[in-house]
Amino acid sequence: MxxxxxxxxxxxxxxxxxxxxxxxxxxxxxxxxxxxxxxxxxxxxxxxxxxxxxxxxxxxxxxxxxxxxxxxxxxxxPGAREREAEQTKHFFSDARIRDGISEAVKKITGRLPNKEQIEKLAKGAGRKVSKAKVLGQPLPDFIAGAVLGGGAKQLARTGLAIAGVGGFGIAAGAGAVGGLAVEYYKLRKTVDMGETSETKGIRQGLKNELARLKAADRTKLRNAAIRGAISGAVGGVVGGLIMDHVDWGNIVHHVPGIGAAPGSPDIPQLAGAPAPGAGEAVAPTPSGTPTPGAEGITAPTPGAGVVETMPPAGPSTPEIPAGVGEEIVPAPEAGVAEAVTPAGPSSPPIAEVPETPEVESPMDISPKELATPPGPETIEIPAGSNPWVEVDKYLTDKLGRPPTTDEIERSVASLLSDNGIVDATKIPAGTVLNVEGVNQHIGEILGSAQLIPPDIAVLSESLPLPVNSDPWAEVSTLLEDLGRSHTNPEILGVARELCIQSKISVPEWGIVGDFDHRNLPAGFMLNFNDEVKRKIAQLALAS
Amino acid sequence: MDKRINSYIEARVLEVLQIPNFSELPQEQKSTIAEKLRDLFNTAILDALIDSLTPDQLDQIKDIPADSPQMEDKIEEFASQIPLFITKIEEVMNAKVLEVKNNPALLS
Structure with missing residues (x-):
């Protein structure tokens, strides 16, 4: 860039x-x-x-x-997107978000990060979130508003969601990555099968009660559910980022599979579920106050199927503010320090967070801004038409081809939001709408700045090659875990990109790299960067 | 954030209204269909949430009045704890849109 x-x-x-x-x-x-x-x-x-x-x-x-x-x-x-990017920066500068990051790192590594590491992780989180999309829109579009009025609750909620992803990160690093949600829902299904009739009754009763509410009240609850889901999505993406930055040799997650081992934890303890307390009654934490919900979580350990409990970050452990700006110290209780640093005290306390070149920062100047083509600032909705129809025409004209449904949907959602339209079916004929957001979507499409859905965005960017495996097998397993279609040509497409990005030489595929694909050692780090993730994102969900 | 969420739902409503069964209807009927769609989407999302709650979470909200701010707050809290729930919401929405497109009679 x-x-x-x-x-x-x-x-x-x-x-x-x-x-x-x-x-x-x-x-x-x-x-x-x-x-x-x-x-x-x-x-x-x-x-x-x-x-x-x-x-x-x-x-x-x-x-x-x-x-x-x-x-x-x-x-x-500054354009709307730039303003939102700026607000996203502020979002990740907030003490509540940084407390959440701190907690998540502690849950994954057993140690609190120092101020500099938090700073780097927060900056990286901003970049990573900027590449993710939810509901067809860039994720920053949803969280940017939280920085301004009325966002304190959202910030606190997201901070807690991030804090709760310690287990999530561990799972992501363990190779099960995108299968996490699949595993969660499998386990939920198992729980459902064993659910008592009383619980089933409560579940159905709640559904019935919500169904009887007035439309406006149901809409409120729907929005609450989606707001929460977006906070969780930010938490998940940041959890994946933290995993990218921890030292693989020094933490406890070197075991394939997530909490599905015998004696696996129940749902709240499962990787991906926030630790107890995360997301509880949200009162915005004052700056520098430790995030609540820091109880211990269970996590897979190097012993097959063994579950070890990390100590809670209670009063006896250094509080986050105390750790800020200081060296990371092992949690003084229980043998976690030993578990996470097998090489002993001389080993580095925590991996340094690699610097990301500043020029790569989409927060500074968005590629969308650069790729935005000149176009009219407004479109008019004539009698008998609607925003969908007009956006369809507009995109067809600008792209020189019929747009996909997804492209129209994203543009329409942006158009409606930017123009404050509440009911898309009741727009008076002749209404003139601002298309700045639509032009930016066109810029994204033309610039191939394809955003990545959250289930793929959370994937760790570096995954170690297991024993007796190869890139093809890893891609195949990953696609299956993600519930994506994985025919041989589809696996090939992703595996090729993975080999290119990981500098693996595969003469049969015409790929020249630094490492012979036939002699890859176990533990070789496969590079699942954004190029690979975009390839995966292009695959359809398996039916 | 609510404005963007609402816009997403409205975009999906318009998407369904483009199918031949609905696109030629008078405006008034389109508005009626739109109301039904919004209701359908709201139900689908809330049902997905309730289906994802643990027994403990269900216990926590079973006695809270459904139209109270406390219920709204709890729903937001629990939704933030379900892994990749946003993906689940998108799946549910896609499934509903497809279902209605394939069988418009569902809304009649």
Missing amino acids: RKPEPSAIPVAPEPPLAQAAEPPAQLSETPLVLPTEQGAYGSVASERSAAVSRAMSEAEAERTRRLRTEPITFTRR
């Missing part, structure tokens, strides 16, 4: 130089004489005209002097 040359970006009309716009001194000093008769008025007007001419000449001279001596700077009017 390249940062734009300033001149390549559309700029707002430069306001006239402030000095030129101000009334010149001479003008203000000219006495204002009220006309008493026509002749007198003409005389005064003539004098004023001369004074104005003199002032303008001097202002022009001043302007010329400034242009010669001072550098010209262009001010770009």
Whole structure:
């Protein structure tokens, strides 16, 4: 990704130089004489005209002097997406979110990160979230508003959701990755099968009760469910990021499979479910206050099927604020420190979070902004039409092909949101709508900046190759876990990309790399970066 | 955030209204169909949530009045704890849209 040359970006009309716009001194000093008769008025007007001419000449001279001596700077009017990207930055700067990240790291590694590591993780989280989409829209679009009014609850909720993903991250790193949700729902199904008739009755009773509510109340609850789901999605994405940054040799998750081992934990303890307390009654935590819900979680350990409990981050463990800016210290209780650092005290306390090149930051300048084609700012909804039809036409015109349903849906949702339309079926004929958001979607499509759905975005970017496995087998298993279609040509498409990104040489596929695919050692790190994830995202869900 | 959520639902409503069975209907009938669709989508999402709750979570909300702010808060809290629930919501919505497109009589 390249940062734009300033001149390549559309700029707002430069306001006239402030000095030129101000009334010149001479003008203000000219006495204002009220006309008493026509002749007198003409005389005064003539004098004023001369004074104005003199002032303008001097202002022009001043302007010329400034242009010669001072550098010209262009001010770009920020677009909606840029503003949201900026708000997303602030979102991840919030103490509640950072507390959540801190807790999640502690649950995964057994140690609290220091201030610098939190800072890097938060920045990385912002980047990662910016690439994810939910409900067909960029995830930042949903969370950006939380930074402004009324978002305290959302921030606190998301912080707790992040804190609760410690187990999630462990599962993601264990190779089951995208199968996590599948496993969760499998287990839920198992629970359902063993569910008592009383619980079944409560479940059905609740459904019936909600069904009897007024439409407006049901809509409120629907929105609450989706808001919560989005907080959880942010938590999941950040959990995956944390896994990307921990040292594989130093933590306890080197075991394939997640909590489905014999004696597996019940649902709340299952990887992916927040630790007890996460998401509980949300009162915004004051800055620097430890996040509640820091109880211990169970996690797979190197022993097959053995479940070990990490200690809770209780009062006896360093609180997050205390750890900020200090070296990471092992949790003083229970043998977690030993479990997570088999190499002993000389081993690094926690992996350093790699620096991401600043130029890669979509938070600074969004690729969507760069790829946005010029287009009209508005479209009109004629009589008998609706936003879907008009967006369909507009996209067809701009893309030079019929858009997909998904492309229309995303653009329509953006159009409605940007224009504050509540009921899409009741738009008066002749309404003119702003299409800035639609133009940005077109930019995304043309720029191939395809966003990644959350079940794929959470995948760890580096996965170790298990014993007696190979990239093909890993891709096949992964697609199956994700519930995606995985015919041989589809596996091949993803496996090829994986080998390219992991620098694995496969002459049969025409791929030249640094590592021979026939001699890959167990533990070789496969690179499931965004290129590979986009390949996976292109595959349909298996029926 | 609610504005964006609402826009997503409205976009799905419009998507269904484009099918031949509905696109030629008078505006008034379209509005009626739209209301039914919104209700269908709300039910699908809330049912998916309730189906995903643990027995303990069910116990926590069974006695809370359904139209109270406490219920709204609990639903948001629990939804944030279900792994990838947002993906589940999208799946449920896609399934409902497809179901109605294939069988428009469901809304009559």
